Amino acid sequence: xQFLPLLTATERLTFxxxxxxxxxxxxxxxxxxxxTSPPPDSIKLExxxxxxxxxxxxxVLTGAGMSTESGIPDYRSEAVGLYARTERRPIQHSExxxxxxxxxxxxxxxxxxxxxxxxxxxxxxxxxxxxxxxLGKVHWLVTQNVDALHGKAESQRLTxxxxxxxxxxxxxxxxxxxxxxxxxxxxxxxPGWDEEGHGVAPDGDVFLTDEQVKNFLIPECQRCGxxxxxxxxxxxxxxxxxxxxxxxxxxxxxxxILVAGSSLQxxxxxxxxxxxxxxxxxxxxxxxxxxxxxxLATLKIDARCGEVLSYLSxxxxxxxxxx
Numbered sequence: 025x026q027f028l029p030l031l032t033a034t035e036r037l038t039f040x041x042x043x044x045x046x047x048x049x050x051x052x053x054x055x056x057x058x059x060t061s062p063p064p065d066s067i068k069l070e071x072x073x074x075x076x077x078x079x080x081x082x083x084v085l086t087g088a089g090m091s092t093e094s095g096i097p098d099y100r101s102e103a104v105g106l107y108a109r110t111e112r113r114p115i116q117h118s119e120x121x122x123x124x125x126x127x128x129x130x131x132x133x134x135x136x137x138x139x140x141x142x143x144x145x146x147x148x149x150x151x152x153x154x155x156x157x158x159l160g161k162v163h164w165l166v167t168q169n170v171d172a173l174h175g176k177a178e179s180q181r182l183t184x185x186x187x188x189x190x191x192x193x194x195x196x197x198x199x200x201x202x203x204x205x206x207x208x209x210x211x212x213x214x215p216g217w218d219e220e221g222h223g224v225a226p227d228g229d230v231f232l233t234d235e236q237v238k239n240f241l242i243p244e245c246q247r248c249g250x251x252x253x254x255x256x257x258x259x260x261x262x263x264x265x266x267x268x269x270x271x272x273x274x275x276x277x278x279x280x281i282l283v284a285g286s287s288l289q290x291x292x293x294x295x296x297x298x299x300x301x302x303x304x305x306x307x308x309x310x311x312x313x314x315x316x317x318x319x320l321a322t323l324k325i326d327a328r329c330g331e332v333l334s335y336l337s338x339x340x341x342x343x344x345x346x347x
Contacts, residue, residue: 064332081280086286093328096224098314135210165179183259242341274320276303287314288317311324
């Protein structure tokens with residue numbers, strides 16, 4: 025069973041198809057939400073190169089640090105993450121479910137932020153992992169991100185652990201629809217509503233006051249009249265057991281695990297590192313700053329994902345061993 029991103033044909037066609045692995049020719053990364061880090065240690069880079077080259081079935085777990093180079097902020101990064109920039113915190117699952125006003129506030133902010141959020145492009149790190157999959161290097165990719173960037177980069181062996189903002193689900197009948205279609209419904213229900221938001225959050229919304237959102241109307245499910253929710257796991261909720269079991273199965277088939285761009289503070293992702301450690305699988309961490317799994321890792325590099333992954337993929341040693 026695969027949990028793949030749901031994208032429109034237009035969204036899929038707006039991204040480049042790479043005929044070679046010269047990733048340095050891609051668009052320069054956006055660094056506004058990337059914390060500072062020293063240059064990668066050359067010895068550790070060589071160690072990671074050997075780590076990836078030795079693996080025949082690499083399991084990759086990615087987090088928000090993968091997407092910061094695409095201009096999407098994360099929650100926890102020092103100085104540039106949401107928690108460092110504002111007192112605002114993400115909506116809780118129980119709040120969304122129980123409060124009509126909370127849903128109105130969430131969807132109004134999401135409506136304003138959607139055009140920008142949905143237009144973000146994969147960066148070099150996404151494309152490298154997609155390329156490795158085509159080489160047969162990546163056995164399975166699990167992302168904690170909800171931005172669809174791995175899908176836009178054409179990764180297929182992919183599980184979106186926390187769902188995807190490009191899908192909307194009815195809490196009653198479970199009907200699924202595209203987020204782009206919901207944007208059209210918002211526009212029809214709120215003609216002339218043109219509030220200006222400020223700031224940007226990791227989950228795609230912007231900052232609006234309660235006064236700004238008080239007259240915003242949100243649609244019901246067109247099939248049953250139920251409550252619509254983005255197909256993501258909000259804070260305070262848990263990933264469904266079927267998906268967790270599926271990921272554990274893919275991990276059991278793998279021979280090494282690479283974590284890219286995650287501090288692993290959320291247990292839903294950290295559990296797979298614990299399981300890998302119990303299976304005595306080698307674990308490599310690529311992240312700016314400390315992670316919850318530092319003590320479990322075989323190797324740790326503090327650096328940008330795009331910088332390190334593109335270096336590995338273009339290195340002569342890697343290309344010779346992985347034609």
